Amino acid sequence: xxxxxxxxxxxxxxxxxxxxxxxxxxxxxxxxxxxxxxxxxxxxxxxxxxxxxxxxxxxxxxxxxxxxxxxxxxxxxxxxxxxxxxxxxxxxxxxxxxxxxxxxxxxxxxxxxxxxxxxxxxxxxxxxxxxxxxxxxxxxxxxxxxxxxxxxxxxxxxxxxxxxxxxxxxxxxxxx
Numbered sequence: 001x002x003x004x005x006x007x008x009x010x011x012x013x014x015x016x017x018x019x020x021x022x023x024x025x026x027x028x029x030x031x032x033x034x035x036x037x038x039x040x041x042x043x044x045x046x047x048x049x050x051x052x053x054x055x056x057x058x059x060x061x062x063x064x065x066x067x068x069x070x071x072x073x074x075x076x077x078x079x080x081x082x083x084x085x086x087x088x089x090x091x092x093x094x095x096x097x098x099x100x101x102x103x104x105x106x107x108x109x110x111x112x113x114x115x116x117x118x119x120x121x122x123x124x125x126x127x128x129x130x131x132x133x134x135x136x137x138x139x140x141x142x143x144x145x146x147x148x149x150x151x152x153x154x155x156x157x158x159x160x161x162x163x164x165x166x167x168x169x170x171x172x173x174x175x176x
Contacts, residue, residue: 019134026123026135030072033122038064041118048110055107067115067146075142101151103160112147116140 030037041064046057101109119139127135 022131022135023138026138027072027075029123029126030075030119033126034068037068037118037122040121041115044114044118045111048114051105051110052107055110060107060111063111064115067111067150070146071115071119071143074145075138077142101155101158103158105160106151106154106158108147108151108154112143112151115147116143119143 042057042061045060048055048057050056116139120136123135123139124132
């Protein structure tokens with residue numbers, strides 16, 4: 001007769017094996033769907049209003065392949081593996097759009113929102129019901145990690161930042 005501890009270890013091992021297999025399958029699926037994702041992403045991006053010349057889809061489409069590569073690299077990392085291993089047991093902490101850019105003028109906001117939407121639309125039909133929550137959480141968290149890095153970089157030079165109105169000397173003096 002198996003003890004409770006043996007049962008829990010067995011279940012945990014099965015869950016980790018399932019998660020590792022699910023993770024590998026997800027990466028293969030996304031790689032296979034790459035042309036579809038890029039095509040759908042471009043359609044979604046072109047449907048968004050252009051907020052500035054830097055948000056022009058004709059310019060941003062050239063970044064899509066690079067961004068998808070960064071997303072897949074992030075998805076291969078420990079954050080995504082951990083998310084899949086949890087299999088939806090905890091609700092992830094998603095980044096709210098208002099946390100990404102205070103002025104809402106960043107041209108990458110729509111770019112990354114449409115990227116996430118295209119990824120979810122592409123991968124959702126390939127998922128089994130028991131996989132959906134964990135896989136979609138991993139996809140969203142990985143894309144948001146990439147988005148946050150890029151949006152933060154762009155926001156660092158924003159002229160509309162609350163602290164950008166002050167001169168560097170004023171900012172330095174008020175910081176001390």
